[in-house]
Amino acid sequence: MSDRYSSNAYWKANLRIIYICLAIWALVSYGFGIVLRPLLASIPVGGTDLGFWFAQQGSILCFIALIFFYTWRMNRLDAEYGVDE
């Protein structure tokens, strides 16, 4: 990593992936689980609505998927920029 330009491009690409993941992270928890729950009230899930499901189960499942997606995407990015180990 002697080349400063390529290190900046790597960092920018990393940040872009982080922003996308954090947007989804906020949407499934604060969004679907809390603030937007009234909008999901018409979608029934097992005696309650989709917002309740996101608050108690769905958001956690999305969090797991997000971390593994991030790991997979970053491993590819590390290899592309030749900074993997």
Place this chain on the structure above:
Amino acid sequence: MSQFTLNLIVIGLSFALYIGIAIWARAGSTAEFYAANRGVGPVMNGMATAADWMSAASFISMAGLIAFTGYDNSTYLMGWTGGYVLLALLLAPYLRKFGKFTVPEFIGDRFYSQTARIIGVICLLIVSITYVIGQMTGVGVTFSRYLEVSNSTGLWIGAALVFCYAVLGGMKGITYTQVAQYVVLIVAYTIPAIFISLQLTGNFLPQLGLFGTHDPTGTAFLAQLDGLVTDLGFREYTAHHNSTLDMVLFTMALMIGTAGLPHVIIRFFTVPKVSDARKSAGWALVFIALLYTVAPAVGSMARFNLTATMWPGAQQGDTFSMGAVSLEEIETSPDLAWMRTWQATGLLNWEDKNGDGLIQYYNEAGAANAPVAAIIEEQGLVGNELITVNNDIMVLANPEIANLPGWVIAIVAAGGLAAALSTAAGLLLAISGAVSHDLIKGTLMPNISERGELNAARISMAVSILVATILGLNPPGFAAQTVALAFGLAASSIFPVLMMGIFSTRVGKEGAIWGMVAGMLTTILYIFTYKGWFFIGGTNMLPDTPDNWLFGISPASFGTIGAIINFAVAFGVSAVSKRPPEHVQELVESIRVPRGAGGAVSH
């Protein structure tokens, strides 16, 4: 075989396992003691992190918190898991690349300041010590309940066990015992949940049972529960009652607090590579989710079972079709033996206030608008007669409420101990690392030898265990409330300073120091305003009720505001102070790139 003998055998076996692992994994160097020689695979580290993170509170209390509040306490589920997304994306890989041993060490090096490092040590000690008191109290309670020894004897046994494997093995020993403790605690948590889900919904997966249909009525389980609790004057289980703003801020405080907890962060120092640190956060969340997706099912089903025990008609879907449970039945029926056992602990109690021989359970505050109003008049009730139901019995009494075999009860006891002991060990390691590495080696005696530092680490660990045990024996009255303080401080001081250390090359030592001080002080002041100075009763300046809170923000949620203040002050001060020196900017550039993380760094 008696229940007591079963408990003794199962708990004894689990302890023998932990000690065996400790002897096998003795630490010989500081790299082994602080970071297990950076040789722990990501899946194994994920499992150890899960045990490290899931405390007595997660195992014993969380399902109860959800059971009695319903939807509004989903905050714990989202907050205590969402923090791992932040760890994986924002902290763990970079701190692993930095390649040192403790959190204050990163703060000190990145902000080129001994002052910053010492403030980091102070935050770490306040956070970890308040946390460890809770674990030790949990150990004492579990022991006294299941092994019929006194609370203090139980605590000393637990302390001796932690001493054996933590002082001998350091991070290496703790890692492998935590893996074993994870297995014990997850088995203990899920077995009763599976049985109860089968009984109530016919579905063996509690996660699906929660959203399934109730046997035998065939209506959706959650709708059934909503109907039952509203019949008795309680609030609807699945509805949103509290302030939305406070719910969002509280969830956020739990998330960034989790990501800022030093004993969790140091677990990511033990993996070989940066990419393993990311992956390991994912595995940690998988193992945590096994418990956290079961917990809401345990909470709602335990609430249903408890209520249906008091009003047997609820099982058929009509709460008042049969009368309340009778006093005679509670005193004699073998099915209700658990009520008598738990009455002895003081966590459950009842009183036949109107003298009709029945124990009627309902919500006095909500009774006016509910079907229970008619029953109150008809049966001449003079108040709710199930006078004490502690949140904590929801998990611990669960197997007994559902009439599960004795060995399940013994495993739950071992699981509760595993949860408390694994977290205590992780906290003690973070504390001893801060004392021996940051205070003794980093500040007081920089020339200490590796052997000397290792001895200092072991001695400070032993002293921490002693202090934690003494505090556990005489828990300060504020022990329960300090959880809000621990999370608030981790959220308002440690998390922002680590974030800025990685994501900004502009924030320098002045910004970091003033940011931490501002975030920490405002959070402490806000909590003390409502909870009393140093939690001493009667010294609070305002009553702790939603009307008095600033913008309706509860003291427990204030960590989020403290974090925002920290960021704002740090960027403000940095704008008018010097740029960090060139070598620090290079350090930041280098931790952003995974290559060259290297093995264990010795100093």
